[in-house]
Amino acid sequence: MFSPTEENYLKAIYLLTEKDSARAVATNELSAQMNTRAASVTDMLKRLADKRLIHYKKYKGVMLTTSGKSQALAIVRKHRLWEYFLVEKLKFQWDEVHAVAEELEHVKSEALIDKLDSYLNNPKFDPHGDPIPDRLGKLSASGFKNLTSLKVNEKGKVAAVIEQQPAFLKHLDKLHIHMSTPLKVIEHIAFDKSMTISINQTATVNISHEVAKNILITK
Amino acid sequence: MFSPTEENYLKAIYLLTEKDSARAVATNELSAQMNTRAASVTDMLKRLADKRLIHYKKYKGVMLTTSGKSQALAIVRKHRLWEYFLVEKLKFQWDEVHAVAEELEHVKSEALIDKLDSYLNNPKFDPHGDPIPDRLGKLSASGFKNLTSLKVNEKGKVAAVIEQQPAFLKHLDKLHIHMSTPLKVIEHIAFDKSMTISINQTATVNISHEVAKNILITK
DNA sequence: ATTTTATTTTAGACTAATCTAAATATTATT
DNA sequence: AATAATATTTAGATTAGTCTAAAATAAAAT
Structure with missing residues (x-):
């Protein structure tokens, strides 16, 4: 094709x-x-x-075009399903899967992707929190907020990350920030747009704007 | 590479x-x-x-060359591991997996194949009975016999097939011949080299030399 | 409204993998 | 051993995807 x-x-x-x-x-x-x-x-x-x-x-x-978008969604669907498979079944770390999924996404077989989808129980989000389009290209609406938009004392859980470079994901690992980790905003620092947040009700750290803007939050 | x-x-x-x-x-x-x-x-x-x-x-x-052979074995390993995955986990039929595995075998990641191998519990033979090389390229010796070489009254189980075209595999399905199916030779027909065999101690059928020579047998 | 800078496009060239048609080697047949 | 038939290689062309360098267009700055 x-x-x-x-x-x-x-x-x-x-x-x-x-x-x-x-x-x-x-x-x-x-x-x-x-x-x-x-x-x-x-x-x-x-x-x-x-x-x-x-x-x-x-x-x-x-x-x-409409046709181009539906093609693109099909590829994104494959990419994210394979990422889910690599993490859930093959036990890859979330920062290791992107490059491999870049290759797997080009394997051409409708049957393969549909069977993989069933085998994984039709997951709705990939390991980075990005939505997985269904066979028709439909996405589960997320309604996530950007971490930078939370007010002081607002709480939420990590729902997705935007940047997916291994360097960024490893940085989050070091901070013990993962999918579903509870976060709370302690302070916004106007000077450099950095934020002080509490992680999992234990550690309190300052993170740069660059990091914060790449984290999406849900309730 | x-x-x-x-x-x-x-x-x-x-x-x-x-x-x-x-x-x-x-x-x-x-x-x-x-x-x-x-x-x-x-x-x-x-x-x-x-x-x-x-x-x-x-x-x-x-x-x-030695180097060429070890490269080839690595590719064969990937192909057969993916075939095993497709049949065992994704529930493909054995005649449907070859084309898909032809694509999957070219995905470049040592980690992927090693993790897949563990996930599948290091299978030694693929769904067609062909041996899967290990990480070092080593094959499990099979010692299979060709069905055509069995004498009258000799018994055995289907261990592998040589030809892997869907048309051939579907023909075997129709005869209820699968991996491990018990067979027994009833007669060799000299005229056309065909054979009469009993399948699973129930049906008795005549199969052409063309079919018989593509079936390998073990005890 | 010009001029300068940045962005985008065109022109022409390169590589991997393929093809057809023609030339050359090898093998088989008389 | 000479000839015919078959197998293999060479020569030259094609396509997808890329590149560099130069030309054209658009946007920003004076």
């Missing part, structure tokens, strides 16, 4: 607009996300536009 | 010489196995020879 490279471009466009699917993605944004040169992106955008997977106007950036 | 295509050529050479690793594989044999033209095979053989994965003399065919 589509090559792994085409799939990766579609996925990248989707992920860059996951929060705001109306906006256009710039060529340079994509080249950064894909680790390629802008010229290569332009080449690929022409091909994807020919296949009616994206809306593309020269110099104006790119958006997914 | 190696491209999926390079891996496929190594695997093909290995499988063609699994019974007799001393013999050379001809270009045309490989082109048939890989569904490509002989000219493409020649191109690839030059590349594999440059990488010291095969011994190659123009017009004289090809053999794996």
Whole structure:
């Protein structure tokens, strides 16, 4: 159907607009996300536009068509299901699974993914808290808040993380912050936007804005 | 490390010489196995020879080097472990798994395969009865006999099948011949080399030489 | 409203893997 | 041993995906 490279471009466009699917993605944004040169992106955008997977106007950036979005969701579904499998069944750490899932997501078999989904009991969120689209591309609405938006004394549990680099995830491990860990805001430091929080009612630490903005919270 | 295509050529050479690793594989044999033209095979053989994965003399065919063989065994290991996973855990039929495993075998992660191996409790044979190499490339010796070599009244159980095309496997399903099914030879028909056998002490049927030679038997 | 800077696109080239058609080797047959 | 048939290799082309360098466009700054 589509090559792994085409799939990766579609996925990248989707992920860059996951929060705001109306906006256009710039060529340079994509080249950064894909680790390629802008010229290569332009080449690929022409091909994807020919296949009616994206809306593309020269110099104006790119958006997914309905068909492109449903393709992208299918790939994201595969990626997140495999991540869930790797952590739940094969006992990988949550910071180790991304690279492997990048490869597994391109294996082409509807039956494989549907059977994997059943085998895992149709999980709704992957190990990083990201929603897993169902066969039809539907996402469970999360209603998560960003940690930075909580007021002093507000509490919540870790529901998801945005950044998924191993370096970031290992940092959270060191702080004993995991999925479902209870957090409470002690203080916002205006000077550097950092926050003091209590973790699991035991430790109290200061975390940078950079870290806080990558943590999503639920009740 | 190696491209999926390079891996496929190594695997093909290995499988063609699994019974007799001393013999050379001809270009045309490989082109048939890989569904490509002989000219493409020649191109690839030059590349594999440059990488010291095969011994190659123009017009004289090809053999794996020690390094090529250990690469090939690693790929065969992945293929057969994934087949086992697909049948045992995801409940695929044994005739459905080959194509999917062809893709999964190229996913590059030592950790993935080792963890999968443990998760499956280090199986020694795949769903078709073929031995699964261990991490070091070692195979469990099977000592299976070909069904065609059994004498009248000799008994045994199905231990493996050679041909793995869905059409063949479905034919066996129809005859209720599966892994471990007890068989007994009733008669050899000299005229067409077919055999009459009893299956599971219930049915008695005649099977062609073509079918019989693809079934391996153990006690 | 120009000019400068940044972004994006085009032009042309490269590699891996494939193909067809033609040339060359090997093997089999008379 | 010469010839015919088969197998293999070479030559040259093609496609996907990438690159660098240069040209074109858009956005920002004066």
